Amino acid sequence: xxxxxxxxxxxxxxxxxxxxxxxxxxxxxxxxxxxxxxxxxxxxxxxxxxxxxxxxxxxxxxxxxxxxxxxxxxxxxxxxxxxxxxxxxxxxxxxxxxxxxxxxxxxxxxxxxxxxxxxxxxxxxxxxxxxxxxxxxxxxxxxxxxxxxxxxxxxxxxxxxxxxxxxxxxxxxxxxxxxxxxxxxxxxxxxxxxxxxxxxxxxxxxxxxxxxxxxxxxxxxxxxxxxxxxxxxxxxxxxxxxxxxxxxxxxxxxxxxxxxxxxxxxxxxxxxxxxxxxxxxxxxxxxxxxxxxxxxxxxx
Amino acid sequence: xxxxxxxxxxxxxxxxxxxxxxxxxxxxxxxxxxxxxxxxxxxxxxxxxxxxxxxxxxxxxxxxxxxxxxxxxxxxxxxxxxxxxxxxxxxxxxxxxxxxxxxxxxxxxxxxxxxxxxxxxxxxxxxxxxxxxxxxxxxxxxxxxxxxxxxxxxxxxxxxxxxxxxxxxxxxxxxxxxxxxxxxxxxxxxxxxxxxxxxxxxxxxxxxxxxxxxxxxxxxxxxxxxxxxxxxxxxxxxxxxxxxxxxxxxxxxxxxxxx
Amino acid sequence: xxxxxxxxxxxxxxxxxxxxxxxxxxxxxxxxxxxxxxxxxxxxxxxxxxxxxxxxxxxxxxxxxxxxxxxxxxxxxxxxxxxxxxxxxxxxxxxxxxxxxxxxxxxxxxxxxxxxxxxxxxxxxxxxxxxxxxxxxxxxxxxxxxxxxxxxxxxxxxxxxxxxxxxxxxxxxxxxxxxxxxxxxxxxxxxxxxxxxxxxxxxxxxxxxxxxxxxxxxxxxxxxxxxxxxxxxxxxxxxxxxxxxxxxxxxxxxxxxxxxxxxxxxxxxxxxxxxxxxxxxxxxxxxxxxxxxxxxxxxxxxxxxxxxxxxxxxxxxxxxxxxxxxxxxxxx
Numbered sequence: 001x002x003x004x005x006x007x008x009x010x011x012x013x014x015x016x017x018x019x020x021x022x023x024x025x026x027x028x029x030x031x032x033x034x035x036x037x038x039x040x041x042x043x044x045x046x047x048x049x050x051x052x053x054x055x056x057x058x059x060x061x062x063x064x065x066x067x068x069x070x071x072x073x074x075x076x077x078x079x080x081x082x083x084x085x086x087x088x089x090x091x092x093x094x095x096x097x098x099x100x101x102x103x104x105x106x107x108x109x110x111x112x113x114x115x116x117x118x119x120x121x122x123x124x125x126x127x128x129x130x131x132x133x134x135x136x137x138x139x140x141x142x143x144x145x146x147x148x149x150x151x152x153x154x155x156x157x158x159x160x161x162x163x164x165x166x167x168x169x170x171x172x173x174x175x176x177x178x179x180x181x182x183x184x185x186x187x188x189x190x191x192x193x194x195x196x197x198x199x200x201x202x203x204x205x206x207x208x209x210x211x212x213x214x215x216x217x218x219x220x221x222x223x224x225x226x227x228x229x230x231x232x233x234x235x236x237x238x239x240x241x242x243x244x245x246x247x248x249x250x251x252x253x254x255x256x257x258x259x260x261x262x263x264x265x266x267x268x269x270x271x272x273x274x275x276x277x278x279x280x281x282x283x284x285x286x287x288x289x290x291x292x293x294x295x296x297x298x299x300x
Numbered sequence: 301x302x303x304x305x306x307x308x309x310x311x312x313x314x315x316x317x318x319x320x321x322x323x324x325x326x327x328x329x330x331x332x333x334x335x336x337x338x339x340x341x342x343x344x345x346x347x348x349x350x351x352x353x354x355x356x357x358x359x360x361x362x363x364x365x366x367x368x369x370x371x372x373x374x375x376x377x378x379x380x381x382x383x384x385x386x387x388x389x390x391x392x393x394x395x396x397x398x399x400x401x402x403x404x405x406x407x408x409x410x411x412x413x414x415x416x417x418x419x420x421x422x423x424x425x426x427x428x429x430x431x432x433x434x435x436x437x438x439x440x441x442x443x444x445x446x447x448x449x450x451x452x453x454x455x456x457x458x459x460x461x462x463x464x465x466x467x468x469x470x471x472x473x474x475x476x477x478x479x480x481x482x483x484x485x486x487x488x489x490x491x492x493x494x495x496x497x498x499x500x501x502x503x504x505x506x507x508x509x510x511x512x513x514x515x516x517x518x519x520x521x522x523x524x525x526x527x528x529x530x531x532x533x534x535x536x537x538x539x540x541x542x543x544x545x546x547x548x549x550x551x552x553x554x555x556x557x558x559x
Numbered sequence: 560x561x562x563x564x565x566x567x568x569x570x571x572x573x574x575x576x577x578x579x580x581x582x583x584x585x586x587x588x589x590x591x592x593x594x595x596x597x598x599x600x601x602x603x604x605x606x607x608x609x610x611x612x613x614x615x616x617x618x619x620x621x622x623x624x625x626x627x628x629x630x631x632x633x634x635x636x637x638x639x640x641x642x643x644x645x646x647x648x649x650x651x652x653x654x655x656x657x658x659x660x661x662x663x664x665x666x667x668x669x670x671x672x673x674x675x676x677x678x679x680x681x682x683x684x685x686x687x688x689x690x691x692x693x694x695x696x697x698x699x700x701x702x703x704x705x706x707x708x709x710x711x712x713x714x715x716x717x718x719x720x721x722x723x724x725x726x727x728x729x730x731x732x733x734x735x736x737x738x739x740x741x742x743x744x745x746x747x748x749x750x751x752x753x754x755x756x757x758x759x760x761x762x763x764x765x766x767x768x769x770x771x772x773x774x775x776x777x778x779x780x781x782x783x784x785x786x787x788x789x790x791x792x793x794x795x796x797x798x799x800x801x802x803x804x805x806x807x808x809x810x811x812x813x814x815x816x817x818x819x820x821x822x823x824x825x826x827x828x829x830x831x832x833x834x835x836x837x838x839x840x841x842x843x844x845x846x847x848x849x850x851x852x853x854x855x856x857x858x859x860x861x862x863x864x865x866x867x868x869x870x871x872x873x874x875x876x877x878x879x880x881x882x883x884x885x886x887x888x889x890x891x
């Protein structure tokens with residue numbers, strides 16, 4: 001029973017982070033019809049920035065008691081810095097690099113984001129070096145709770161909470177605000193929206209920034225429990241591809257469902273069929289594409 | 301004259317909307333027929349059902365006595381049904397000559413050959429050149445289809461269908477999107493080719509001048525059904541047609557749209 | 560797919576094109592005798608990747624399908640060789656090539672059935688997902704594949720007589736280089752015939768206008784499927800040739816980022832032309848090798864090149880060169 005509960009928590013943990021990354025990817029595709037191959041790198045970027053700040057403050061003597069670093073709540077408050085950094089990167093990249101490509105063939109869009117992937121990968125390497133960057137102090141300071149006979153890290157609940165909150169906020173944002181209406185209209189019919197006076201360029205940069213923010217937030221909240229490492233972006237991208245393919249490219253509900261499915265299958269896979277865990281996930285994505293090309297929630 | 305194509309109570313439904321409603325439609329051998337009707341009357345849907353772009357929900361389509369209702373496009377082409385498109389569908393990155401040659405290769409079952417050079421097949425190139433000449437496109441043989449003028453594209457579209465050596469040719473608005481002055485030469489070219497080869501043609505057209513001057517028979521559709529069927533003279537005097545189609549403010553449309 | 564750039568195509572003159580190829584071929588033939596060993600080996604890598612790139616471009620340039628999963632077929636070719644060595648003790652390069660062809664036909668036939676029903680981004684993602692299946696299997700089934708350590712492959716026997724026993728570098732620089740060059744020329748010749756065959760024209764027709772292709776009687780899915788297999792087989796052959804050069808095969812070549820490199824090569828050279836991917840593959844190989852030699856930030860360097868390329872020279876090296884030549888000839 002306790003074991004089952006822990007499996008559920010782990011699945012939710014994966015799902016929360018995956019939802020943030022894949023939701024951002026899907027949001028960007030839904031509005032702009034661009035698949036951003038560098039999306040995973042923005043997640044990695046968020047993770048690195050947060051880890052760097054936390055690492056710096058937690059060892060810095062200037063703040064707090066000598067040797068002990070800043071108190072946990074300060075670190076926690078600064079954790080979202082990674083998300084903001086990723087959002088800033090997105091706000092910078094969309095007008096400069098992506099905008100020239102909206103009228104060009106899809107393959108060029110994929111290629112330019114692939115180039116971006118290579119660039120961001122090395123920018124991270126340049127800024128923070130080849131070694132993992134840890135922010136585990138936050139994770140450790142949270143301690144753990146007992147679930148039955150086992151200890152379970154308290155911090156993980158925070159991650160799950162942030163994932164759930166993000167889903168709720170996003171839903172409210174898209175369906176309950178004026179900006180959401182504009183966003184949905186633009187994703188339905190860009191030309192019509194433009195004709196009706198929507199500033200499409202602005203909507204695009206906002207959507208892209210929001211998508212990057214989500215990716216960065218995913219990186220920021222996971223980095224205390226897993227260090228930031230090179231290559232984490234590419235792996236995350238592929239996993240979020242699976243999520244959006246299952247859920248439907250461009251659909252946030254789909255991203256949520258897809259993240260839950262992938263979270264559960266990953267947890268089950270790691271426990272019971274570790275050799276084929278990833279293969280099963282990819283095959284699931286392929287199978288969904290074959291049966292329902294637009295995904296479980298997608299528009300045909 | 302014998303019946304070439306016959307539809308029996310053909311139905312096509314899009315959700316709640318019945319685009320084609322139990323239509324009995326007939327094409328005789330060797331005739332040039334015009335399909336008229338306002339937008340949404342079901343003309344293009346009917347042609348799509350016969351050519352195989354869509355599959356009928358109910359009813360039967362008989363071509364030379366054989367039931368082709370459920371046959372794939374390829375089989376219908378082999379049987380002798382070809383079509384052009386309202387919004388021209390060409391292979392833009394291939395030359396005009398290649399566009400036509402491809403249809404010939406396909407007709408002869410040669411597109412399966414992957415270890416012989418297409419350019420080395422003299423008879424095919426000769427035939428393709430002849431077809432282009434027939435449609436007065438020989439001067440543009442080496443021009444990429446994407447670089448042709450709208451009128452030339454319309455002709456090339458028909459030339460591709462013609463190169464399949466059909467017995468029945470559907471032309472979906474062959475002069476739409478073309479300047480008024482260009483219309484007559486295009487229709488002259490198409491109709492003279494079709495008549496000299498004895499091909500039956502069914503033309504969807506909105507321009508009533510074109511309709512009355514080039515067709516042997518006119519079929520008028522309205523709301524998914526056939527409203528009237530007769531010679532140009534009969535149709536001109538048909539009251540139903542006058543009130544629902546010609547009399548109503550349905551000006552000859554200069555631009556393209558759904559048919 | 561995109562806009563039409565040139566309006567009038569030049570008269571067909573394949574023979575005249577061959578004149579351009581003659582000096583290039585001469586350089587390729589004498590290179591091992593005049594250049595440093597390292598240069599020859601680099602070029603051998605370039606030629607191998609060129610085979611993969613022309614295979615890839617049958618889909619992108621001629622059929623209009625952007626595969627982000629060609630690492631799978633390259634890897635299948637490479638692992639087919641490595642597993643033949645490991646389990647069957649086969650050392651003949653000809654048998655390796657046959658094995659790689661058989662394996663890639665099998666894999667592409669299965670993957671193809673799934674993929675050819677889709678176009679555009681869905682095709683790209685599906686090919687990517689399927690290639691990742693193979694990557695994860697190679698990664699996890701280490702008792703078969705060696706996992707991240709990969710599998711070592713000794714130098715093979717060429718044509719049943721030439722062996723690499725002794726000086727391995729000398730073998731690679733001379734015998735193996737010429738072997739690669741031979742296979743490369745055969746592959747280029749076959750691919751050139753394919754793209755210029757009636758079948759090749761049918762693929763281009765499908766690329767330009769799927770609906771119309773259907774209405775001249777071309778079975779779209781079946782032709783795409785055949786193109787998919789042909790494309791994968793060329794890439795599989797490249798994978799098989801690559802293994803002896805590298806001496807080792809690892810899951811890296813199955814990862815989707817390796818597919819990205821193949822795409823990069825085709826676009827760098829120009830995927831709208833036949834020779835573009837060949838030029839692109841050779842140039843990319845030099846770029847990457849030198850960049851890796853000079854800096855740890857070689858990815859940054861290549862990424863910037865890719866972005867600049869797509870932004871300003873979307874027709875690639877060959878496409879741009881052709882346009883410049885046409886412009887110089889133009890005013891006269």
